[in-house]
Amino acid sequence: xxxxxxxxxxxxxxxxxxxxxxxxxxxxxxxxxxxxxxxxxxxxxxxxxxxxxxxxxxxxxxxxxxxxxxxxxxxxxxxxxxxxxxxxxxxxxxxxxxxxxxxxxxxxxxxxxxxxxxxxxxxxxxxxxxxxxxxxxxxxxxxxxxxxxxxxxxxxxxxxxxxxxxxxxxxxxxxxxxxxxxxxxxxxxxxxxxxxxxxxxxxxxxxxxxxxxxxxxxxxxxxxxx
Amino acid sequence: xxxxxxxxxxxxxxxxxxxxxxxxxxxxxxxxxxxxxxxxxxxxxxxxxxxxxxxxxxxxxxxxxxxxxxxxxxxxxxxxxxxxxxxxxxxxxxxxxxxxxxxxxxxxxxxxxxxxxxxxxxxxxxxxxxxxxxxxxxxxxxxxxxxxxxxxxxxxxxxxxxxxxxxxxxxxxxxxxxxxxxxxxxxxxxxxxxxxxxxxxxxxxxxxxxxxxxxxxxxxxxxxxxxxxxxxxxxxxxxxxxxxxxxxxxxxxxxxxxxxxxxxxxxxxxxxxxxxxxxxxxxxxxxxxxx
Numbered sequence: 151x152x153x154x155x156x157x158x159x160x161x162x163x164x165x166x167x168x169x170x171x172x173x174x175x176x177x178x179x180x181x182x183x184x185x186x187x188x189x190x191x192x193x194x195x196x197x198x199x200x201x202x203x204x205x206x207x208x209x210x211x212x213x214x215x216x217x218x219x220x221x222x223x224x225x226x227x228x229x230x231x232x233x234x235x236x237x238x239x240x241x242x243x244x245x246x247x248x249x250x251x252x253x254x255x256x257x258x259x260x261x262x263x264x265x266x267x268x269x270x271x272x273x274x275x276x277x278x279x280x281x282x283x284x285x286x287x288x289x290x291x292x293x294x295x296x297x298x299x300x301x302x303x304x305x306x307x308x309x310x311x312x313x314x315x316x317x318x319x320x321x322x323x324x325x326x327x328x329x330x331x332x333x334x335x336x337x338x339x340x341x342x343x344x345x346x347x348x349x350x351x352x353x354x355x356x357x358x359x360x361x362x363x364x365x366x367x368x369x370x371x372x373x374x375x376x
Numbered sequence: 377x378x379x380x381x382x383x384x385x386x387x388x389x390x391x392x393x394x395x396x397x398x399x400x401x402x403x404x405x406x407x408x409x410x411x412x413x414x415x416x417x418x419x420x421x422x423x424x425x426x427x428x429x430x431x432x433x434x435x436x437x438x439x440x441x442x443x444x445x446x447x448x449x450x451x452x453x454x455x456x457x458x459x460x461x462x463x464x465x466x467x468x469x470x471x472x473x474x475x476x477x478x479x480x481x482x483x484x485x486x487x488x489x490x491x492x493x494x495x496x497x498x499x500x501x502x503x504x505x506x507x508x509x510x511x512x513x514x515x516x517x518x519x520x521x522x523x524x525x526x527x528x529x530x531x532x533x534x535x536x537x538x539x540x541x542x543x544x545x546x547x548x549x550x551x552x553x554x555x556x557x558x559x560x561x562x563x564x565x566x567x568x569x570x571x572x573x574x575x576x577x578x579x580x581x582x583x584x585x586x587x588x589x590x591x592x593x594x595x596x597x598x599x600x601x602x603x604x605x606x607x608x609x610x611x612x613x614x615x616x617x618x619x620x621x622x623x624x625x626x627x628x629x630x631x632x633x634x635x636x637x638x639x640x641x642x643x644x645x646x647x648x649x650x651x652x653x654x655x656x657x658x659x660x661x662x663x664x665x666x667x
Binding site for chain 2: 200223226227228229230234240242243253254257258259301305
């Protein structure tokens with residue numbers, strides 16, 4: 151499903167590459183943690199998968215498509231098959247939970263009728279049934295992240311990316327979010343999560359790929375944070 | 377489907393920064409008014425040229441002491457000249473009568489001109505007005521000729537003035553257009569900044585580029601259309617106020633400007649306003665803001 155082949159990424163004006171000749175393959179339906187210290191290159195992987203940046207060298211293949219060779223005007227279409235949640239939730243502050251999720255549908259051309267059917271369903275799935283009309287500032291951190299997950303998942307993407315999703319959450323809420331991501335993974339969605347939350351990693355016991363200074367130093371099937 | 381949503385967003389966006397929107401619209405309307413005036417003038421002058429150049433004559437004024445033989449020679453020369461379309465001859469009395477008729481509202485002026493003050497003349501219409509020079513050269517040597525005057529030279533002067541005005545209007549239009557485009561660019565930047573969160577989310581979830589850009593481009597287009605409308609109204613009002621009333625004197629020179637021509641300006645200005653605004657907005661979004 152995801153293939154990084156000899157990927158190197160050097161940002162302009164950087165003294166060393168963020169990612170240095172990284173090769174890794176992720177199968178459909180896997181749940182993978184990318185761990186490592188700050189600056190190790192974890193977030194760059196997310197950016198490469200979303201094609202926010204292009205690799206300096208190497209190939210990024212998502213769902214058999216070479217991401218770097220996709221024309222720039224086709225990138226939006228490509229991004230619809232990937233959902234992403236972030237540490238800062240990235241919700242629209244002046245829209246309700248319902249509207250935030252519906253927004254993701256509307257801007258890709260789905261009708262209001264589709265929204266009315268699908269959005270309550272997915273909000274229920276993430277455990278926010280009954281809170282559709284709350285604004286982000288009326289929701290707790292955990293609830294906001296659930297809205298973000300709902301938004302990422304509403305289109306039933308093939309891949310769900312998560313860039314430090316529990317970074318702003320307390321340990322208990324973090325576990326809840328992880329359970330949610332686990333549920334989503336069980337529906338067949340490939341989940342790739344970047345984190346430095348050792349707690350979560352140790353509890354989940356999934357494939358762990360450790361990155362240090364741009365290189366993969368460990369790739370373990372049912373790993374711990376170490 | 378999306379139209380009401382988008383239209384609402386556009387109006388809200390324009391209103392959010394009202395002062396900037398007003399500035400944008402004003403500069404656009406001035407620019408478009410100048411453009412419209414220039415085009416109208418061009419069309420007018422074109423019409424006038426065909427009218428006037430068709431009417432002009434070469435006037436050959438004879439000396440007061442011209443002999444019959446000389447007059448006869450000149451007459452023959454003119455009549456036999458292949459460049460000549462027609463000719464008329466005016467005696468001194470006829471010249472005087474015409475003069476009195478022309479200036480009948482100023483009896484004092486008329487009294488000061490006696491029967492021998494005005495010269496006799498041949499009025500010649502050339503087949504091709506452009507051949508004035510050739511004709512003049514041919515006639516100059518003949519005895520008895522006081523002056524050969526081509527009205528065309530006079531007309532050329534008048535048309536040169538109109539040309540200058542036209543060019544002036546275009547220059548103003550261009551300068552104002554530059555100001556307008558900069559304002560459009562600025563407005564777009566402000567709008568995009570205030571919507572940066574929405575734009576970021578839209579890019580994340582995979583909204584197509586066009587969908588993201590459309591509301592901003594439309595903001596500019598709506599402003600452009602309003603500017604065009606104002607410009608057209610300005611032109612129409614000017615036409616009525618200036619030409620139909622105040623500057624009546626000019627109308628004796630200008631051939632009448634048809635209202636039809638002025639109405640033609642509306643789609644022209646609207647088109648130019650909309651297209652130029654849209655392109656500027658799109659370019660600003662794409663290359664400055666990478667939206």
